[in-house]
Amino acid sequence: MKCLLLVLAITIQCTLAQSETYTDRYDTVDLDEVLSNKRLTVAYIKCMLEQGRCTSEGRELKSHIVEALQNGCEKCTKAQREGMRRVMKHLIKYENNYWQQLVEKYDPTRTFTKKYEKELSSL
Template structure:
């Protein structure tokens, strides 16, 4: 549960070509539902508090993960990152705005992320039957 943002962009401890999978079993829903924990990671990423060890690793890898569309992330990390980012954009836009100002000041990567999620949603809707079953 300490890992709030490994999911944001799954960045804790870079391996040669992938980020570590050490934290892949973190319960993202538990992190999202813990406002205090969420705020602590946001503050860490914004240099407002001293970071925990995992927060420091996350912060160190954040720019690379954002610029390279989480290319070094495992599939599970990408899923968690997507879930957390969408949660922040939809439910905590004030947090997302601060993070975007620091890590994506042009908004280019956020725009690409939202467009990619829209394309996936549209593609998924194409394969939905009248009963709601998805193919």
């Protein structure tokens, strides 16, 4: 009986852990297409900065950006973690002015972004 309860508890915990991730609905967004198209990249950035309209993907991202920065993307799917790193690296390298604006808005004390910048610069 104790073994059955243990298995049930572990199953419930795993189920809860899985449901505590962000939606994977947008995991298939083609980041290469977005990042290679300056107009599209800037549109997403302006959404994040509240300077432009947002797509449903942009609204979803914006709703989780602070939490994801603070907890190391703990609730992200694997695709989201990899995508976050790719996007941040691209912004730092090619859109640094926008990167600085995003940092100012979402991490003005640079508490979290310093870690990411250091990690990404070593790649």
